[in-house]
Amino acid sequence: MNAPKLALVEYNAGNLASVERAFARLGAQTYRAARPADIAAADALVLPGVGHFGALLNALRKANLDGALQEAIAAGKPFLGICVGLQMLFASSDEAADIPGLGIFPENVSELERSVKVPHMGWNQLRRVRGTRLLAGITDDAYFYFAHSYAALGAGNATVAFCDHGAPLVAVVERGTIFGVQFHPEKSGESGAAVLSNFLSIASGRPAAEAA
């Protein structure tokens, strides 16, 4: 089959360029989706989130991208949310109490606890609670780059991996074709590239290298 049309959702705040480059290094072409029609045309979507939960959701709603995203996700198009792009899948966040998330996961995104360094900034490891195609071939000692002050503390059975920083925080989620990572795969060297490569496999409908 042809390569999947992979859209990077553009809302004028995230750093799309580094995600673009990371996919380009894997030989994958992407395009920027700034209009609902761009999202509808995609086979798979990545939403690189940087910054503020409320700012992201306001920007999506202002550009009428939230409905198109919900439709694409509901239609089973593979979706990968990065950092705040993961957080926006939840119902709410302490970061913007009056602005609802997409509510795909009912939990709240909480401020990180105060007994540890915040922001949670730097390279940390994952603690997997179940298998996932997204982490196929990646060993438990791999490090990923995190940079955030808020995180979900649970996502029910969608939780694939936690990261322990003070309390355990949700680092990877999977439900059907919906994926999210709290870390930045585009900034996580070879282990991050492996995550993006696995997402490309999922987007292409290729069989997973590692079943659960």
Next chain:
Amino acid sequence: MGLACRLIPCLDTDGERVVKGVRFQNLRDAGDPAELAARYDHEGADELVVLDIAASRDHRPTFLSTIERVAEQLAIPLTAGGGVKTVVEARAILRAGADKVTVNTAALTRPTLLSEIAAEFGAQAVVLAIDAKRCGDHWEAFVRGGRETSGRDALEWAAEGAESGAGEILLTSMDRDGTRSGFDCALTSAVASRVRVPVIASGGADKPADFLQVFREGHADAALAASIFHEDVQRLGELKEFLSEQGVVVRRSR
């Protein structure tokens, strides 16, 4: 295991080329920033910092294209800065491909600059650079490339800066910078215990034992160095191997 202690090479540039010198004196050419960036990414650097030490407005477009060239080489985070005075300048640096921007002198004059950048890009994108120098029984924050004191107590300024929106502190010891006599662990530890945000120790790196000491006794979250990496006095892979043998958690990579 928890967060790994980070090793961060720093590229001081005149906007276009990497330069080296002691305390901004006798600057000499030390290579192409994009080439060095590619090398450090490959050798296992955890992040990269690129500073424009000329920081004159005339050179800023050149520096922005340098950031773009460097960012293209990296699969790790990039911090950039030097003389940033406004949100507009910070935005340009982040848009050029940096993940974080450093702010120094201008924040001491106008601390709201930190909160303004944080409001738009998040605290994780704001690095407060503090050049600290011992003055009697305390440290003071110096400005204008370390040439004059701001009169502010460095510890108090670190605490205020973190409160104002800085997500990280890049702490340079003016006393140790360029001396290769080891990091200032007393200073680093004092700041690290005062703030909740991560602290990057800078100034004085020479031997592997210096890094061990600044992580153990200085409680640094990251350690930054320039010339010892550029001149191959230390190699990142060997340094990480040493630290790992000593029980420091580091990210091992190929």
